[in-house]
Amino acid sequence: MSWTLDYPLGRPLLPAAQLTRRRPTPPGLAPLVQPGDRVRADQVIAETPDRAQVTLAGISGRVRDVIAGREISIQGPVLFMSGILGLGSVAVGPLAFLPRGESIAMVPIPSGAILVYPQRIPLTLLQRAISGGVAGIITASVSGLELEAISRLDLTALYDGLTPEGDRFPVPVVLTEGLGERVMDAITLRILTQRAGEYAMIAGMTDPRRNVRPEILLSLPPDSPVMSLPADAALIVGARVRVVAGEYRDAHGQIIHIFPHRQRDHLGLLSESARVRMENGLICVTPLHTLERLA
């Protein structure tokens, strides 16, 4: 398994963190690296004798541990982004966008790549991407029923831990914004656009009971300065935040005051709240549960 719970709760984006991920090397794949070796994200670290099956490093860094027939652990500095929900296991590949202006029914599918689709992905494209051989999919959102239809899963049962089939979805999918009609957050999209063509590792595993979230890892240069973990996710005065729900959804800003007592929100519910200065200068009061701390 490639996920480790060493990311903080409440921060969807870490610009630089030192993380360890385990890459599976099932029996039959011979390790090509040793502990201490430096590896690149796109480097083959294990393969079958006929090279028909290979394991890529996924992240650049140093090999920590090699257990033949099981896994290779790699530690390295990465830019980390967590999604809201996902399906499938782990994929490594170059980030690819679809050319603009082409019909989703006809557009060529970038086989072997991680497809980035910054809006709600239509069912047709989801089906075409999977059958077209993409390594993974990063998208802003999807219809819940369509995702259930294509995965043939009751997602409520899956995320309640009642069915274990989530990682058997053929292609890892990471939804950065969740279900419904959502477009990708501007910062997330900018980062992914800037890194188009570079290798990324994504993991679709999602277990809300254990705080396991889908993730996107983008490698950084070996000696990049990294932040200590777990990163402080506290919503405090001065923190930069993104609003993820409610009337100011998708706005970015800075907390300028935390109220000692609960405030009534626009619906009339009492919530722990903060006064936030938005990037457009607007000052508003918003519940803490709608805020995510940004780096």
Next chain:
Amino acid sequence: MARVVEAADSLSYAGAARSERQVTPRSILLIDCGSVFTKMALVGVIDNQYRLLARTETPTTVAPPYPDLLSGVRAGCQRLEGLTGRRLLGADTILTPEQQDGVGVDAIALTTSVGGPLRLLTTGPGREALAGLLYKSLGGLFVQPEALPAAPVEVAQDDPAWRQVVAQLRALRPHAVVVVGVPSTGIRGAGAITEHAQSVARWLEVLHATAREAREDEEMRPSALPVVFTGTTEDGMTLASTLRSATTMVHTVEQLTPATIGPLSRALNALYDGVVLREAPGYTRLRSLAGPATATITSLAGVARFLAHHYKMNVAAVDVGASSTALAGATASGDFLPAVFPLGGVGPGAGYVLRAVGAPSVLRWLTAEADENTVREHVLTRILLRRRIPSTPLELELEYALAREAIRLALHAPGSRLSGLHPIDLLLATGGTLTNVPHPAHAALVLLDAMQPRGITSLVLDSGRIATMLGSVASLAPDVAAQMTENDAMPSLLGTAVSATGRPADGQPAVRAFLEYEDGAKDTIEVKAGALARLPLTQGRRALLSLYPAPQVDIGLGPGQHARASEPIEGGALGLLVDARGRPLDLPSNPTERIARIREWWTALGLVGAGGGTS
């Protein structure tokens, strides 16, 4: 309502066995570790009365990167310190007892629903015959009983049907097996216990083997699955002998009879603490500070029993939580009627509600056009983003629709007798969903729609949001619990509801209600069948109520029988509510008609235009 000046021994809190460390504390820290939020309250003495000094809410911390219940409790203490100026935390502890300078607290009371219910597989020769006693014994405990099917003597391991049965059983992630024996007089043949023991042994082996195959399943603990047996000593020995190779933990308690439902109940309560709670990270340390936790439902049951005893009336308390829904009924005569839907709530537990009732049952309560996808996406979002609360009018409506269905599921859960309690004289709503509402009519409508009381009912909101914590206080200091229940858990009367059964044709008069205020003023309203109406009677005012139902309509005294209260009713946030919609409540099947009807009910209670509508 009269003030509580009850002697301590008049309290009858369920499951709150008198503790040897019973004291008269000057201050108590109440901690309720819920599945999503940890609620904390500081209680102290003001004017010789125990009062709520401050309360706070912080995220519950049981998952990485903060897998320690104490982290959330510590954060809550810090907030209480900030609100009250009173120091509560020491270097690595909560300061007790209260010191001369007011630092610390004398006592800590802990309630929790963390870790979910104790999941039980029930079997045994007496399971069906003694089902009523079994459910009585489980009443007030946070348990989820499921029947354990008989294991076939021989079966092909690759038989798809068999594999499916095994998978379903494993998905339940059981904590223990309860084997119900038969009395020594015998309900079935003498060989029955041997047969069931062999079946249990086979199941334990199967679960053990399948768990070995799926090593990643950390929640499966077949080798340690304890077995609790209630029955004769002789049968207990037979069972223990048969299960010797399958489990080392067979605990035998007294045979279930009407007079001995306690031993099994106590054994399972101990198992809940030992198996469920101790797995919660940080619980052991929290327990060492606060003492053993009381399950939230157990605590709520204590409050309901106290109120029923004190006011000599039928009481039902409703707590819709994020991950579980608990109802507790108690009658004036001392009968206790718990009802729990242990895995279903409006937050992370919303998936269990949706799967149990289906999207149409949720959609039927909305005043907005929505489809199944909307419901599923909402529920999935609540499962995935556990701390999120509604942030749009539609999400709010979905929340209350799920709350209605969760209450109904609890009300009709196996073993529940609460649905038959009529009249409910006092209906207490607690928990974040029902107490944190934009308008009191939201809470009133959820209670009326889901509980469907009959006759005259006082609707009360636990605006201090501490009712679920008070049962645990009873074991420490019953008089504190009594005063707190009166002073802070029930200060907010929503209103008095008159619910009519029997229904003339829609549009025909069903009930006429008269209010005669203390200042001599009078008010009247005629409520048509199918309608909901309201007469204002504000907080602090009182009025005599008279009711004149149509001949086929019953307001609690029989069809057509009119009623005149001998004592005035109290005013509340909503005043007098007259519910002439009939019982059971029947919603129009046509969506347009249904939405129009619900909007009429909303308008009658002052919701549309008051921030409650989605129009």
